Amino acid sequence: MRIYPLKFRPILKERLWGGTKLEKVLQKPIVSDITGESWELSAVSGDVSVVSNGELANTSLRTLIDRFPEALLGKSVVERFGKEFPILIKFIDAKQDLSIQLHPNDELAKKRHNSFGKTEMWYVMDADAGAELIVGFNKNVTKEQYSKSLEDDSLLELLNYETVNKGDTFFINTGKIHAIGAGVLLAEIQQTSDVTYRVFDFNRKDKNGNLRELHTEMALDAIDYEKKDDFKVRYDRTLDATNSMVDSPYFKTNFLNLTTDFIQDTASRDSFTIYMAVDGVADLKTNEGSARINKGETVLVPAMANRIHIETNGVQLLEVTI
Template structure:
């Protein structure tokens, strides 16, 4: 139960670019890779261990074989053998579609899936890069439908300028889009359910417009104007800074100039470290693994401590 690294699952996307390769060093030949799935339990895209004696073993096999030792007792009680979160790095060379995700109840009813609450940490942003997050005013359902029919949806959108370190929490029902020129880390519920409502009339490589989910989205959207998405968090050096604490995941920010030791014996959950800057070596009771910007490590729940050795690293620490 040493610190586990996993093979990235790389996804070409219409809007993808080369930053996952050029900036984060992912093993990519394509010029349109948009996503690196770092840790996934999504059916058909199950992560495999990349280091140590367990190399080649799937995350699903690890959960079946090690259960509570890997995930934690409370996590197994809630999710069984399902891994509850999906960890990604995303490179948007072009704007992503305007979309939203259903809540747990709607996703269960329609797709037998979890909903998709997510958060973004901005790792790099080109000058002028923006996100779309929510509406710029309270909107009636009929007004939204009319804007789709007239092609004026963009006039209702709220635009947020971004820079490195900005963090956003995207709850279910909130309409959103990642803008061109953005490299980010994403933490989300394990779900691939997305309702795409506008795609800038783009065509895929075969000349086809991508599918829209207009009717499904109408009853899933939160039409109310809410300023609840920009995460304000402390950024104190060499300590654990809370970013997001929601029912689906907890994320802390670690900006380290030196070593950090943590007793995690009472933490009834696995711990994930996403490196968003610098490099470090992360150790637990049974071993260690090196991590650099753009890499991810899973610390099993049975670990009693974690020791981070570094001369400079920025890490997202994720637990359930």
């Protein structure tokens, strides 16, 4: 079977800090006013994406990978990851501040959780005036200073705050302490992993009146305690061109700001291509079929496609490959 560009049903997640922007801005079919995440493309156990368009509708991503591993993923991706889908794609709406957290690296995640680590990037799609992210420390700290800040409730004084606007992009490597602030709607691209070490949650209680679990001890050996300025992604926004944003061992992301039709040659890519529409609308066409992508939607183009014809009068896309 020749595999056409695939769309998937969003997997919607209620979160203590969630809101309604996923519906109001991205037209997601939420059923709760605390919806925090829309998992767009996932092979995480228990949350596997299911195709929503064309003759493969109702087929799970796992089934597709089992049936067409190289055609869907690319030979080099299969050689590296086997039949594991290495990327998790989300939209996140933070009505309230998220917990302050970090993620372990591959080695530690494998040892403790039999999982990949969680390197991720954020693209800000919408931000209330003055909205902030927490990314890293504002000075070098020691493990002892960090531990003392938890004891005396002064952790927030050690953290680096970044005021954000639409289009701002951040690369969050493993070990970096971080949090998405209230009023931010963003696209998240990450390694396939759901391993998070929560270290502070503003003493909030869940709907049952319980404090959420913290992972204080596990986080101690996973944190990067150095102050670093390596997180803000600076990228070109040249019209009708492929602009590199992130080029990491885990994923590569480009920014496409298209005003007219565009052809992306993927013959030598040997990887699937993911498109996230962060504004506008386009039709993505290959020899095997087509899919329309609207703002807030995600499309997976199989590795077997040698070129992708993007028809549009105006669209902004995040393009993700391995």
